[in-house]
Amino acid sequence: MLDLKTILEYGLAFVTLFATVFFLLVFLENKDRVRESPKPPKKLPSLTILIPAFNEEKTIAATLESALQAQWPGARKKIVVIDDGSTDATLKIARSYAKKGVLVLHQKNAGKGRALNNGLKHADTVMVATMDSDSYMEKDALLKLVGYFADSKVAAATPLMKVWQPKNTLEKFQRIEYLLTVFSRKLLSFINGINVTPGPLSMFRKSVFDHVGGYDERNILEDQEMAMRIQAYQYKIASSMDAVVYTAVPESLSDLIGQRVRWHRGGIRNILKHYYLVSPRYGDFGILVMPLAILSIFSLFLVFGLALYSLLTGAPNLLLSYGIEGVWFGLKPLHVLSAIILASSVVWCYVGIRQLQGETLSAPFLALYLILYAPLITLFWLVTAFKEIKGEKLRW
Amino acid sequence: MRSISWKTYLAAFVISAFLFGFGILAGTYLTQSVNDGLELQLESLKGRSGEVELLLSMNASQALLCPSLEAQLSEFDRQTTAFGAKLDLLENTRGRTDATVLRLKKEYMVQQARDFLLVQKINGYCGTSIPTILFFYTNQDCPECTRQGLVGPVLKQKRPDVMIYAFDVDLKAPIVDALQKVNAVNTYPSLVVNGQTLPGYRSADAIEQKLEG
Structure with a gap:
């Protein structure tokens, strides 16, 4: 007779295996399209680049330089900075670019959503790109995104996000994470399952905002909420594997925890707001992507709970307590399944990294990433749960 | 309504079910091979004590038999202690209530009782004080x-x-x-x-x- 713990463990193992195999099959079905790079139209449409900024005096200049140098006919490119009540020199630096044609708006501090909506009022162009004020796009990034809009159902296109000059180990781990995320996003695009239009750079059809509405100004994860709303309106979101934008990442563990907890708390609220998307009406997004997102949250706490239960009931760590013979003696089918899942995850990571041209990764560092960084995700969620239970105020 | 990748889901389910089943079978096979290994060792211990019993039932002289019995006993004790350690490890890794652990422990205890009675017989026959x-x-x-x-x-x-x-x-x-x-x-x-x-x-x-x- 199977107990509840065993049923949960094996059930979770099967779902994890299924998800990994499913996405590997999606890759195999679409492997000729992974590196696609649709050509931009001969006549490029008009474009507004919106750059909301709050206290980014160290990076805003470089962001503006990259926007100015981005390949796009000057007459059809507009750059708008929306200063969200910065208390440092961000506004001053932005205003120094007015002579280069940058429109600088200023508002009392009201959040990124409000800043973007403020910017949208000045976007009288066919296309809109949003960009974070600590991001730097490659010159051809916009050209590599616009080609996806040849499909009239495409509402947004997302870039290949890379970490800007990773120095310490934590930043290098995030580099791998970002690269694997782009691969996942590309696979998700094949099933129209993308659930975020990233802040560092995303391109939209302006008319989509007229149809679905502007950004949710009370939302701390407005880029994900916008993507979910786009899905709700049955649009497509495309993903580019060669439109490159660099972004700064947290250098310290505490900053990283702060960032991820914000993402998770915002994510929970977005799932609750758009719970109706869990429906066959929204295709694979509704029957796979959304349910997996919800299940992954529960399963993370479940795995943590099971591990804690084993610890509290004195279950030994076989390898540490008894060596290799102990592992051999204590071997269960679940261990073999875990090894299969780990092997398929390594294959998935390897396949993903190989699709990213110009990116290399040593196998030992990847193994280190899987062993050391992946468990951090549990820590992020534990802190998230703690702050939710405490009812701590949400902060951007 | 948007399209759903039914064929891919079905293929993924079949492949996952196959891998899952393979994992369960492989794990069960490996677990069973550990059990089989221990069963064989226990059978070997039973066989050895059977040989000692056979020796004792021979009507040979003490001078002839006792050195052989003591040597056998020493080797036998080493093997039994090693088996006991493995059984302890099995109990620690699989848990006290595991069916295989319980069965092997019971058989091992019966074997130990047999060994103890054999030692008593040897002490009596050979005049030793083991x-x-x-x-x-x-x-x-x-x-x-x-x-x-x-x-x-x-x-x-x-x-x-x-x-x-x-x-x-x-x-x-x-x-x-x-x-x-x-x-x-x-x-x-x-x-x-x-x-x-x-x-x-x-x-x-x-x-x-x-x-x-």
Whole structure:
């Protein structure tokens, strides 16, 4: 007779295996399209680049330089900075670019959503790109995104996000994470399952905002909420594997925890707001992507709970307590399944990294990433749960 | 309504089910091979004690038989102790209530009882005084039993000539019940050192003194 713990463990193992195999099959079905790079139209449409900024005096200049140098006919490119009540020199630096044609708006501090909506009022162009004020796009990034809009159902296109000059180990781990995320996003695009239009750079059809509405100004994860709303309106979101934008990442563990907890708390609220998307009406997004997102949250706490239960009931760590013979003696089918899942995850990571041209990764560092960084995700969620239970105020 | 990748889901389900099934089978096979290995070792121990019993039943002279018996016993004890350690490891890794652990433990205890009785016979036949310790314990709320269990390996290192036989009374083996009755054991832990019953915990030094006394 199977107990509840065993049923949960094996059930979770099967779902994890299924998800990994499913996405590997999606890759195999679409492997000729992974590196696609649709050509931009001969006549490029008009474009507004919106750059909301709050206290980014160290990076805003470089962001503006990259926007100015981005390949796009000057007459059809507009750059708008929306200063969200910065208390440092961000506004001053932005205003120094007015002579280069940058429109600088200023508002009392009201959040990124409000800043973007403020910017949208000045976007009288066919296309809109949003960009974070600590991001730097490659010159051809916009050209590599616009080609996806040849499909009239495409509402947004997302870039290949890379970490800007990773120095310490934590930043290098995030580099791998970002690269694997782009691969996942590309696979998700094949099933129209993308659930975020990233802040560092995303391109939209302006008319989509007229149809679905502007950004949710009370939302701390407005880029994900916008993507979910786009899905709700049955649009497509495309993903580019060669439109490159660099972004700064947290250098310290505490900053990283702060960032991820914000993402998770915002994510929970977005799932609750758009719970109706869990429906066959929204295709694979509704029957796979959304349910997996919800299940992954529960399963993370479940795995943590099971591990804690084993610890509290004195279950030994076989390898540490008894060596290799102990592992051999204590071997269960679940261990073999875990090894299969780990092997398929390594294959998935390897396949993903190989699709990213110009990116290399040593196998030992990847193994280190899987062993050391992946468990951090549990820590992020534990802190998230703690702050939710405490009812701590949400902060951007 | 948007399209759904039914074919891909079906293919993924079939492949996952296959991999899942393979994992379960492989894990079960590996677990069973550990069990089979231990069964074989236990059968080998039974075979060896059978040989010793056969030797004792021969009408050969003591001078001829006893050196052979003592040599056999020494090797036999080494193998039995090694098997006991593996059984402990199995119990620690799979848990006390695992069906295979319970079955092997019971068979091992019966084997130990057989060995103990053989040693008594050899002592009687050859006039030797091979020291023996019977250790009776329970896993039900007995921290002293756990303490006593740690003494055995320490004592065995100091006194490799001592034959130590441990009996888990919770397994309710008839031979173990009989040994308890014969030695008037009714509390746990209890030791029977060379036929003398000692209830309660005893340190390695205290047991050594009894062995020498």
